[in-house]
Amino acid sequence: MRSSNWDQELAELRVEQERDAGIARARKSLTAKGSLECVGCGEDIDQERREALPSARRCLECQTKLERSNGR
DSSP: OHHHHHHHHHHHHHHHHHHHHHHHHHHHHHHSOOOSBOTTTOOBOOHHHHHHOTTOOSOHHHHHHHHHHTTO
């Protein structure tokens, strides 16, 4: 039975580590420096969008297209 408890604890630790890594990635993406120009179309990203999401790398139109193509 000891092995079973160890396996359970190890699995829980892995889940916690994956969760923590995911949170760290999300935080980094939100605090990352954005762009003045869209990486999709090259047009300027609206000031309002950059204020709302400083890490924005795409204009609203390109971001919307990307999310729709990814099934969001």
